[in-house]
Amino acid sequence: MTAALLGQAQLVGHAQLVDPFTPFAAPFLGRPLLLLLALAVAAGTVGVLVHLRRLEFSTDGLTHAVFPGLAIGAALGGTAGLLPGAIGAALAAAVVLALISRRGQPRDTAVAIVLTTFFSFGVVLVSLSRGSGGSISDFFFGRLLTITWGDLGVALTLIAIAVALIVVTARQQLFAAFDAAGARRAGLPVLALEVVGTVAIALVVVAASASVGTLLALAVVIVPAAAARALTRSLPTAIALSIAFGAVTGWMGLWLVVQLAQSGVDAAPGATVALTMIAGYLVALGVGALRGRRAAGTAAIAVDGGAAR
Amino acid sequence: MGLDFTALDFFQLAMLEVVLAGALAGVVGVLVVLRERAFFTMSLTHATFPGAVAAAILGVSIPLGAAIAAVALIGVAVGIGRIRSQGPAVASGVMLTAGFALGAFLQSVTPLAIDVESFLVGQVLAVTGSDIALTALVLTAALAVWALAGRHLIFSSVDEAGYRRAGLAPWLPETLALAVIAGTVVAIMPVVGAILGVALIVAPAAAARLLVRDWRWMLVLAPAIGVASGVLGLWASRWLDVAAGGAIALVAAAAYGLAWLVGSLRARPAGAARVASAEQRDPAAHATIEKRHP
Amino acid sequence: MSEQRDAVVEIQGGAFGYGGAPVLTGVTFAVQPGEAVALIGPNGAGKSTLLAGILGLAQHRAERFRVPTGKGEIGTLSQSSAIDAAFPVTLEQVVAMGRTPRLGLRWPGSGDRAVVADALAAVGLTEHRRTRFGDLSGGQRQRGLLARALASEPRLLLLDEPFNGLDQPSRDALIETIRTLKARGVALLITTHDLELARAVCDRTLLVNQRQIAFDDTDCVLTLEQVEAAFASHVMEIDGHTLATTEHHAAEFPEHRHPFGDDQLGEPAGERDEAR
Numbered sequence: 001m002t003a004a005l006l007g008q009a010q011l012v013g014h015a016q017l018v019d020p021f022t023p024f025a026a027p028f029l030g031r032p033l034l035l036l037l038a039l040a041v042a043a044g045t046v047g048v049l050v051h052l053r054r055l056e057f058s059t060d061g062l063t064h065a066v067f068p069g070l071a072i073g074a075a076l077g078g079t080a081g082l083l084p085g086a087i088g089a090a091l092a093a094a095v096v097l098a099l100i101s102r103r104g105q106p107r108d109t110a111v112a113i114v115l116t117t118f119f120s121f122g123v124v125l126v127s128l129s130r131g132s133g134g135s136i137s138d139f140f141f142g143r144l145l146t147i148t149w150g151d152l153g154v155a156l157t158l159i160a161i162a163v164a165l166i167v168v169t170a171r172q173q174l175f176a177a178f179d180a181a182g183a184r185r186a187g188l189p190v191l192a193l194e195v196v197g198t199v200a201i202a203l204v205v206v207a208a209s210a211s212v213g214t215l216l217a218l219a220v221v222i223v224p225a226a227a228a229r230a231l232t233r234s235l236p237t238a239i240a241l242s243i244a245f246g247a248v249t250g251w252m253g254l255w256l257v258v259q260l261a262q263s264g265v266d267a268a269p270g271a272t273v274a275l276t277m278i279a280g281y282l283v284a285l286g287v288g289a290l291r292g293r294r295a296a297g298t299a300a301i302a303v304d305g306g307a308a309r
Numbered sequence: 310m311g312l313d314f315t316a317l318d319f320f321q322l323a324m325l326e327v328v329l330a331g332a333l334a335g336v337v338g339v340l341v342v343l344r345e346r347a348f349f350t351m352s353l354t355h356a357t358f359p360g361a362v363a364a365a366i367l368g369v370s371i372p373l374g375a376a377i378a379a380v381a382l383i384g385v386a387v388g389i390g391r392i393r394s395q396g397p398a399v400a401s402g403v404m405l406t407a408g409f410a411l412g413a414f415l416q417s418v419t420p421l422a423i424d425v426e427s428f429l430v431g432q433v434l435a436v437t438g439s440d441i442a443l444t445a446l447v448l449t450a451a452l453a454v455w456a457l458a459g460r461h462l463i464f465s466s467v468d469e470a471g472y473r474r475a476g477l478a479p480w481l482p483e484t485l486a487l488a489v490i491a492g493t494v495v496a497i498m499p500v501v502g503a504i505l506g507v508a509l510i511v512a513p514a515a516a517a518r519l520l521v522r523d524w525r526w527m528l529v530l531a532p533a534i535g536v537a538s539g540v541l542g543l544w545a546s547r548w549l550d551v552a553a554g555g556a557i558a559l560v561a562a563a564a565y566g567l568a569w570l571v572g573s574l575r576a577r578p579a580g581a582a583r584v585a586s587a588e589q590r591d592p593a594a595h596a597t598i599e600k601r602h603p
Numbered sequence: 604m605s606e607q608r609d610a611v612v613e614i615q616g617g618a619f620g621y622g623g624a625p626v627l628t629g630v631t632f633a634v635q636p637g638e639a640v641a642l643i644g645p646n647g648a649g650k651s652t653l654l655a656g657i658l659g660l661a662q663h664r665a666e667r668f669r670v671p672t673g674k675g676e677i678g679t680l681s682q683s684s685a686i687d688a689a690f691p692v693t694l695e696q697v698v699a700m701g702r703t704p705r706l707g708l709r710w711p712g713s714g715d716r717a718v719v720a721d722a723l724a725a726v727g728l729t730e731h732r733r734t735r736f737g738d739l740s741g742g743q744r745q746r747g748l749l750a751r752a753l754a755s756e757p758r759l760l761l762l763d764e765p766f767n768g769l770d771q772p773s774r775d776a777l778i779e780t781i782r783t784l785k786a787r788g789v790a791l792l793i794t795t796h797d798l799e800l801a802r803a804v805c806d807r808t809l810l811v812n813q814r815q816i817a818f819d820d821t822d823c824v825l826t827l828e829q830v831e832a833a834f835a836s837h838v839m840e841i842d843g844h845t846l847a848t849t850e851h852h853a854a855e856f857p858e859h860r861h862p863f864g865d866d867q868l869g870e871p872a873g874e875r876d877e878a879r
Contacts, residue, residue, distance in 0.1 A: 054396070054398040056348070057398065057401070060348070064504060108348055109342050109345065109511055112507055113515060115351070116504060116562065119505070119558075120505050120554070120562065121559065123505070123552045124551045126552070127550075171699075171700065171703045175703050178687075178692060178700065185679040186701065186755065188703065215406070218402070218409075219406045222403065223402075223406060226399045226403065229395065229399075230394055230395065232691070233394070233735055235692055238691055265418050266417065267414055268416070270410075271409075271413035274406060275410045277406075278403065285392070285395075288394070394689055394691075396689075
């Protein structure tokens with residue numbers, strides 16, 4: 001599927017006589033591309049864990065929980081305080097989310113309350129401090145094309161830590177995701193695994209929201225893994241496909257931004273990349289459904305053949 | 310509408326809207342909490358975003374655009390939710406991301422200056438008479454749905470398999486619930502915005518759930534907490550000069566925290582009595598029981 | 604006795620519970636390596652609490668309490684099958700999960716892979732190792748989860764109603780596996796309602812109903828009088844298997860689930876007093 005998309009992209013590119021590679025040699029496009037590729041690796045590890053454990057809502061909760069941290073950080077330390085503030089808020093929210101998942105209250109409701117409480121706290125803080133006018137928009141939609149080498153370095157470090165956390169605990173995470181009760185009986189530290197997993201998600205969310213906005217963080221963590229699951233039933237293949245999907249759609253989305261900019265349309269880069277991922281996801285769903293139908297067809301033929309024999 | 314809205318100043322208008330929205334959010338929140346649809350509601354608020362932006366570009370009614378986009382994305386999400394490898398959580402996640410991205414994209418490519426922040430956190434002080442009329446209308450519809458189909462909604466929420474076995478079609482209460490939730494989201498978005506709207510829907514109902522056991526009492530208590538949160542939050546925002554949407558949501562969250570505290574305090578004396586009686590009957594049980602892993 | 608010294612499990616005067624009054628008292632028994640002990644009693648007798656207590660998931664007090672405590676030394680197979688059939692894992696990957704308690708954060712080596720292959724062979728599912736777990740039959744899944752327990756090379760296996768809901772071939776295969784494990788020196792503690800199966804594979808039987816009623820060689824324990832005393836009801840035969848039924852008619856509901864520790868929590872204290 002990825003190969004098909006790639007070919008398609010090149011076809012379109014040649015039709016418009018636009019080279020899909022050269023623009024990225026410019027640093028203002030090379031940096032976002034590098035970040036999107038790193039986020040693709042996060043999609044194949046953190047994203048797959050989110051998918052297997054159905055933590056989509058918790059992830060959304062984390063993206064909003066970062067907000068008060070940004071507000072506090074900005075109030076205390078200006079621009080330099082943003083990142084520590086975001087990390088602090090995200091880690092606090094990660095621990096809260098991991099802990100409430102063990103309580104009796106349905107998880108769905110609990111996540112909603114944590115999410116909205118953190119966020120409204122941030123809204124009130126911002127309204128108290130004033131001054132930081134455009135920060136909410138920046139926070140949600142990011143500034144993909146204007147990130148600096150410094151932003152990129154921080155983001156890559158955070159993503160690397162998150163990916164390392166998941167890779168090191170991968171086996172236990174898989175066991176706990178598959179059968180939490182069985183993992184607890186086998187003596188695995190299920191709560192600690194939950195905290196480690198949620199912290200890894202939080203780090204990716206912080207890395208993305210400090211640079212490309214929470215919208216893209218959410219898209220990268222949720223969409224590639226879901227697309228991969230539509231295409232394969234094997235876990236290793238799903239991981240590889242998620243990474244490939246994230247990388248290809250990220251690159252295509254960025255290329256689309258350049259094309260739109262050249263034709264005079266100033267589209268939000270984060271939103272364009274996220275929409276490209278959604279479009280790729282819908283294609284993956286279609287391909288998966290077609291393959292499923294064909295597989296069902298061959299199974300029926302096999303049964304018929306068996307009966308004939 | 311017999312009320313003359315022009316006679317009210319902006320704060321009184323806001324107060325009226327907040328009372329209606331709090332009641333509506335409470336009534337519908339019971340449905341959201343009992344059916345565990347909080348994530349769905351959250352993603353629905355984002356799904357209305359592109360519709361609202363498109364309506365603003367085309368110059369048509371914004372709630373209408375929001376409602377159309379919501380219905381379209383619900384259709385996609387229901388389809389995705391039925392695919393075995395995807396499921397409802399993925400469906401909600403994709404609906405949220407898609408709505409958010411589409412809205413942001415549309416907003417960025419138009420020359421119109423659309424206030425994204427008011428979409429997210431609302432503008433209760435800029436509420437108009439038609440907003441209030443819409444909220445009142447949806448509130449009436451939600452109350453009618455509860456009065457006519459309440460028993461069906463509860464039965465199918467508690468035990469969908471049993472509902473199906475009883476020869477009833479579960480898609481009917483499901484569709485009804487989705488329609489009421491979508492209507493509520495569209496109606497109260499101008500007040501508290503997308504994200505804080507979820508707070509006003511979920512927190513009062515969740516608090517009521519902690520305090521009472523009968524769903525009919527939840528239907529009384531949740532709107533009461535919703536209205537109280539709205540009124541208190543609005544007053545607090547005026548006194549302390551903070552964002553109204555944020556203040557309302559924080560009061561609702563505080564109400565939930567209070568309910569949780571009351572609930573756990575109420576549970577404790579009963580538990581303590583049980584332990585005491587057990588110790589009276591069995592002195593041996595008084596001896597400390599140690600764990601294998603200290 | 605020399606065999607008492609190397610017992611895998613040794614409990615004297617044990618009581619088990621969840622903080623309040625104990626659910627099960629007066630427990631004294633031992634399980635030797637290579638020995639299978641049947642744990643029999645009506646619903647609510649405290650069987651699951653005892654298993655949870657051995658795992659450290661329920662509380663206990665005892666004069667003497669020796670159970671394996673090392674990582675992966677206890678393997679479990681429970682009835683709770685709240686497992687998502689669409690989860691993208693093969694049988695082999697599920698069995699490999701059982702190895703994680705021993706591995707810690709280490710990556711598996713060739714020795715670990717050999718253990719996993721061996722566990723798959725022990726339950727007779729080697730040819731299905733690449734099948735997706737959700738595509739296996741109910742009996743095969745149960746055996747797959749047993750292989751997962753074996754992959755941690757346990758000294759003690761706790762099997763909670765392992766024969767419930769199994770078809771005849773899976774039942775035979777499971778009995779065969781249990782015999783193989785005994786020959787390898789694994790100690791087993793098996794809860795069951797099926798007295799015939801207890802006689803077929805278990806050397807000794809522990810009969811409980813809120814307190815210990817008997818612990819001895821299976822044939823001595825499973826007399827009609829003892830079982831009737833424990834179950835306060837009657838014993839019946841279904842499909843050639845002697846089953847002990849209770850007021851709850853547990854035998855009529857082969858799907859009846861009670862994951863470790865869940866079924867004892869809501870029990871009123873008064874009922875326990877009557878038994879004492």
